[in-house]
Amino acid sequence: MKIAVIGAGLIGQAWALVFARAGCEVRLWDGDAAALARSRVLVGELAAELAGSGLVRNAGELVARVATCARLEDALGGVDYVQENLPEVLALKREIFARMDAIAPAAAVLASSTSSIPASAFTEELAGRARCLVAHPVNPPYLIPVVEVCGAPWTGSDTIDRCQALMLAIGQKPVHVRKELEGFILNRLQGALLREAFRLVEQGYVDADGLDTTVRDGLGLRWSFIGPFETIDLNAPGGLADYCGRYGGLYQSIAKEQTSTEPWSPELVARLHAERRALLPAEALGERRTWRDRRLMALALHKQAAGKETT
Structure with a gap:
């Protein structure tokens, strides 16, 4: 499956890892060329962390599935699914979804990682609005699998079904938020x-x-x-x-x-x-965040070993 990840910040990098870990071909795009270049390095570092913790077998193979694209058209060409991760600014969401709707294949699902803006606020005027929805992850999604799937009133039921099926296929835990509300569930x-x-x-x-x-x-x-x-x-x-x-x-x-x-x-x-x-002194925050992520990796391994399905 071909996936476009739009926005190469922390959430975009994390989504790229999630999709690549599941064997998808990932195309990563960002309007900031410097941020896009950095993202490639950071994805490699994160993949190495996961491999070192035993959560992936081969970091090199994972990174090889992630390509960076300088042009949005190159990222969206022929993809099956798009995950957008731009900042929480309504005007930016409207602009990027208008561009994606015009460029991406008609059958591709267009999803946003927004944690606060309902899909209806940035998709109403789109010709392809029925294929647009929110797929809100919990950070970092390569360690915490819940994804809140929430459509606008006009989102097609098949779009919801396809998004949830994809999330399950890549190892995430989709939760269908059945009506739009501020902040979703989590x-x-x-x-x-x-x-x-x-x-x-x-x-x-x-x-x-x-x-x-x-x-x-x-x-x-x-x-x-x-x-x-x-x-x-x-x-x-x-x-x-x-x-x-x-x-x-x-x-x-x-x-x-x-x-x-x-x-x-x-x-x-x-x-x-x-x-x-x-x-916890301010200068130790970074080190503590790294500790937190390593504990999450250990917890993820424990859950895998236990084979426990969580809700």
Whole structure:
């Protein structure tokens, strides 16, 4: 299968790895020639990291499947699927989708990695709008497989089906977001948890490290292999309905305190930032990100070995 990856930043490089790892022929394009040249080197470095962790067998073969294209026409010619990764700017999305719709083969699916802009906002005027949708990855997608697939009201059902089938074929985990909404699913769940986390710190119940410990060594351990619905299904003798009967009142009472929509205050942000910098100096952020990615690689290997299908 021939894939065009449009935009050679971090997400574009990551998508190139995902598709190449699955044996696809990948064409990578960016309007910035210097960024495009750098991307080739960075894809090679990432492939070497994956090979060193045992997640791919041959980094050289993977990189050989990724070609960089100086012209958009060369990247899009004859492709089956397009993954766009330009910055989160509506005008840029509209412009690039208009160009892609005019150039790409009529049968090619056109997908955006946007994490916040609905497909309807940048595809409505396109002749080929039925083949356009959002395929939002979790960063980095070569280690975290969930992809949120969300069409506009006019996206064809066959487009959704083809995108989901491709994601499954390349080892990702597509989730069909059935109606457009801001932030899709993952960021809305993350946002709800963050809002309560900020509130608990602001009101003096816990500090930043204690909050992170609660998630990292509590909720996160279960959530790394089962989701919240399966969690409560397993946490009561009679399953989910039994759990809701036992604890529904508690959560309803808690929810009455979780109604604030105020922005995070600058003072609270500064306080949490200071707590994080006391735990991890700014100069160590890069090293810690590398550590995080290596732990994700180890977790991915563990899940492969366990053969556990996650939701």
